[in-house]
Amino acid sequence: MERVLELLRVPCPNAGCSKIVSCSETLAHVNHCPFTQRTCPFSSCDFTCSFKDLYKHSAAKHSIAAPRAAKFGLSFSLSMFKCGTLVCTHLSTYKRIILKEQTTEGEGEIVVVEWFDMPDGRIFYAYCIGPGADKFSYQLKLSLASGDHLSFNSNLQRVREVSNEPPCSRYMLVPSCMLPYRKCGICIKRETH
Template sequence: MVGASEALLFHGGEGERVAKRHRSATLLDLDILDCPVCCEALATPIFQCDNGHLACSSCCPKLRNKCPSCAFPVGHNRCRAMESILESTLVPCPNEMFGCTKTCFYGKESAHEKECIFSQCSCPSRECDYTGSYKDLYAHYKLTHSKFSWSIKCGIPYTAVMFISNKILIKRVHESKLLFAVQCFREPCGVYVTVSCIAPSAPEVGQFSYRLSYTKDGQTVIYESPEVKKVRKVSFETPQENFMLIPHNLLLRSGLLMIELCIVDKLNQE
């Protein structure tokens, strides 16, 4: 540790002042806060063997509570000193270079990054490797891939027309500067249809719900979701939940889908 500094903090009520020394330091190598077994960030509880070798709570059962360095038992004695260091170590947000000024406790960066407004989002086009903030991504997609997307407004039903083989259709909401991905997945039981918003889960992005409706030969399939899932990168893996299922007997031979889609801005409903 280098760059240590001290300051006096005063606490107490009227007529009483108690000085408490506050010290801070700079940690040169954050790797010492990682588990030496799995190399992931340590998290409480942290355990140590009689020789002082550390292991995280996840690794101890896998090691059968046997220290890999010296074979002494590990998983019973807590390392309170390292836990105190861990709980007092703040690091910059991974998006500091993009403008985020917040700090978070070491090992908790990923939790903050999911909700950080500065988190980078990936272009949904498979041939494009662009990444940027969700608003910059909106501008990029509108400028570069406009012929593959259409603009819609929240609260108004639109017909999304796509071939199942295309797998994805992008809708742009100009007011929110957001991209919404309508995806379809052909499975043995039919076609799954999902809707996601390409943005971090930051409160500033907003909250949205959606409704899907598909009709063929007088038969209608309706799916309503109270929340649009936010993703920073579109996944082309078959979803396990939150999807509309269109059975094979309701599909057109051409593979064309005509789905009525309505996205609702839950915070700005008229």
């Protein structure tokens, strides 16, 4: 019977998904399927949507820039990244930016860059939200008002929940004496095995 079940193929139970998988792969597929309904990963938000709709919801509701952008009628469609390409942004008025991977193969990854003011300076941190098995690395580059540049390389952690708390590891600390900065660049790369 176990061999028969291994051969049996079933459609994904999520509306909108057309994948056909074996019975034994169903749970793994549903965990990574972009059509699985999930609660928004940002704390204190009970909105439920599929991963494919998460970027639009996150950019509109959870980017600190959202109220200012809405006031000026700006779209978040410009907050896109292509793996291996540097994305430059001015961060001085924002505390969080949300980036979506630009792909031709369907849904891309969602990356959040946050910063927190601390007594000794400012912490910068990036992470990937949502399901997925791909691994990424990232490089942050800050251009300081003094003309100096700082850069930081790390692996991009994948999280299912956003805590709005400063991270304990994998962050860049810019000392207070080096602030302010003019712009920030981030380059995200997909790790290959």
